[in-house]
Amino acid sequence: MKENERASQSRVTAQAPGGLFPRKYRWAVPVFLGMGVLIAMLASLCIGAYPMSFAQGARILMHLACPFFTPVNPPWNLKELTVVTIVRIPRVLLATLSGMGLGMAGTALQGLFRNPLVGPDIIGVSSGAAFGGVVGLVLGCPPVGILFFAFCGGLLAMACTMVLARLANGGNNSMILILAGVFIGAFFVALLGLLEFLAPESNIFAIVAWLLGSFVGADWNKVLISAIPTLGVGAVLMTLRWRLNLLSLGDLDAKSLGINVGVLRWIIIGMASLVVAAQVAVSGLVGWVGLVVPHCARMLVGPDHRRLLPTAALLGALFILGLDDLTRSIVRAEIPVGALTSLLGTPLVCFLLWKTQGKGWRRE
16 A cells, blocks of 8 residues: 555656645645635634724634633624624635635546546536535525535536546546536536526525525534535545545556546545535535636645645635635625636636646646
């Protein structure tokens, strides 16, 4: 096993593009990104309709963490304490978890299919999860039920994409896989529109608002629903990091090193679908994060999943946190964060298409 791991690290480094930083300093990138996420989370507590200073937010957070050390005459008022405790902390945690989950899911799928243009949005997972989530929403399911339907929809869409790609070209061409994902995604979008048309009129506004993607209405229940799959899948992916490195070399090389490619592929697909479903279930569609963020992380630390997975997770958290702060500060009526991710992500996806020319790792 150790020999396989060492072989995978050296061969992945040789066959895929390197990072922006020298190899001996790449371990520091996740560390600094983690510090940046903590600072961004604290800053996000101070932004919104009731702004407050960074120091005030830190004092309230310290009070919540250590209530025994609260001063006799606290410098904050009841409105500030209520806003931070009930509204902003769950929202910041939910945005952070959503960004982390989408970053890890996109990284795992890109490593699995060896193409930087693969992502949950491109290969139909997001559309399938959205369709399943809307089914749960129309049926009046609680958030856990919506998560179940979204997971089933995302997994079904991914299965349809892989079957179509295999029928078209034996499943060996990643561009055929992307085209199959586009077709399957369009099919589920059509089903989504039909379901929206047939839904009761009282549900239309909720469905439209949910599909646009937003963290409005975040609560501790949604945080728990998002945290369990995201952190659990993240831990499993980190234990599979060297196997992901082997898959990045190709199926034949992975099989020669003792990897059951078929089983591992479906495990990773299932985990990626679960993470995307958890994000969709609690905040609606937030597009392009799972495609753009892993590519940016790879530019920083290279293709080794030991550093790539945590870097993508932390970059995703920073990206979503920043956009959510922007939606809460530029206008009084909040802009859906899903709309902003699509506006920013589409030009970046076009740039990736131009840069890679659809050739996968070797032309990245």
